[in-house]
Amino acid sequence: MKAASSSVAVKDAYGLEKVTDAYDLHPDKLEEPTRDVNFGRLSFDPQGMTTLRHLPHRLSYQLAGRIALRRTQPQSEAEAQVHVAVARALKNDLDPAETFWQESIEMLRQKMQRDETTLRYADYGVGSPDSNPDRTVTRSISEVQAFSVPPHEGVALHALARELRPRNCLELGTCLGISSAYVASALDLNEHGSLTTLDGGKDLSRVASINFSRLGLRNTRFVTGRFDEMLPELLPEIAPVDMAYIDGHHDGAATRAYFEMILQHAAPYAVMVFDDIRWSRDMREAWRSIRTHPEVTAALDLYTFGICVTNNGSHPATGK
Numbered sequence: 001m002k003a004a005s006s007s008v009a010v011k012d013a014y015g016l017e018k019v020t021d022a023y024d025l026h027p028d029k030l031e032e033p034t035r036d037v038n039f040g041r042l043s044f045d046p047q048g049m050t051t052l053r054h055l056p057h058r059l060s061y062q063l064a065g066r067i068a069l070r071r072t073q074p075q076s077e078a079e080a081q082v083h084v085a086v087a088r089a090l091k092n093d094l095d096p097a098e099t100f101w102q103e104s105i106e107m108l109r110q111k112m113q114r115d116e117t118t119l120r121y122a123d124y125g126v127g128s129p130d131s132n133p134d135r136t137v138t139r140s141i142s143e144v145q146a147f148s149v150p151p152h153e154g155v156a157l158h159a160l161a162r163e164l165r166p167r168n169c170l171e172l173g174t175c176l177g178i179s180s181a182y183v184a185s186a187l188d189l190n191e192h193g194s195l196t197t198l199d200g201g202k203d204l205s206r207v208a209s210i211n212f213s214r215l216g217l218r219n220t221r222f223v224t225g226r227f228d229e230m231l232p233e234l235l236p237e238i239a240p241v242d243m244a245y246i247d248g249h250h251d252g253a254a255t256r257a258y259f260e261m262i263l264q265h266a267a268p269y270a271v272m273v274f275d276d277i278r279w280s281r282d283m284r285e286a287w288r289s290i291r292t293h294p295e296v297t298a299a300l301d302l303y304t305f306g307i308c309v310t311n312n313g314s315h316p317a318t319g320k
Contacts, residue, residue: 057304058152064303065090072298078164078269078309079298085163086300086307089156098158101185106151108211109178115141121201124226124249141176141207148175149247149275153305154182157245157273160307161186164271166242167193170235172227172258173248173275174199177208183245184217195220196238198230199248228254231261240267247275252282259290263312269297270310277306 291299
């Protein structure tokens with residue numbers, strides 16, 4: 001993608017204030033994705049991909065993951081696949097093709113860390129959907145990327161998608177596309193499956209689309225809108241859902257509601273991943289409620305996120 005030549009703050013066709021040359025958000029730039037993973041002088045060190053900010057969570061994740069694997073015994077093929085994926089992720093055990101994608105995504109993250117392009121978007125991230133429907137925030141890409149999934153959790157999502165080989169994947173909370181890219185790149189390697197990702201912020205979805213164009217990922221559909229408004233129409237279109245990642249709305253009641261909605265359209269032994277399960281008291285309570293749900297056959301608590309295997313039996317099994 002050709003970078004703009006000026007770094008003067010201007011407004012583009014979408015009304016976005018551009019203060020760097022990193023993103024040209026004109027839609028005609030998104031037509032032909034190319035696998036552009038050469039981000040200048042950026043380099044990637046797998047051993048150094050955890051920042052100091054992420055280090056406590058990564059250490060807690062490592063400990064919680066080992067405990068969870070020891071305490072649970074797989075009772076189905078899906079549960080065994082989840083165990084294999086988590087074990088691989090804990091060791092960052094990736095093959096060369098998977099490592100290529102990890103490096104590409106993390107170099108993209110590094111690029112965004114220094115990008116001061118201004119984004120304005122509706123933020124439904126905390127509280128009930130109707131608590132503050134007109135809340136609009138203004139943040140730079142460098143600020144927003146700090147909310148993205150940390151590297152170790154991205155690797156876990158990638159490993160899950162690789163082992164499960166899902167046909168239909170759903171994500172609630174696109175942000176700038178880091179978590180989406182970890183899932184979509186696994187589907188790319190699988191040569192099987194597609195991802196639908198939702199976010200309430202139009203600017204966020206546009207930047208994520210550009211990131212996917214840069215990475216050369218074509219298997220993802222970006223949807224913009226409030227989760228509670230979009231899911232009733234969207235879920236029947238993409239059912240049965242084989243794998244879902246629920247992030248972006250840190251409210252316990254809403255998280256439980258999304259779980260129930262997705263469960264109605266889930267494939268047998270669908271896997272759902274819930275982020276930020278210790279964000280607040282009501283998120284902790286939501287996780288406890290979900291992991292003990294009668295249609296959850298197994299649950300792994302990985303400290304900051306949790307993984308559930310479900311079985312509602314309402315859809316025929318998808319081909320693997």
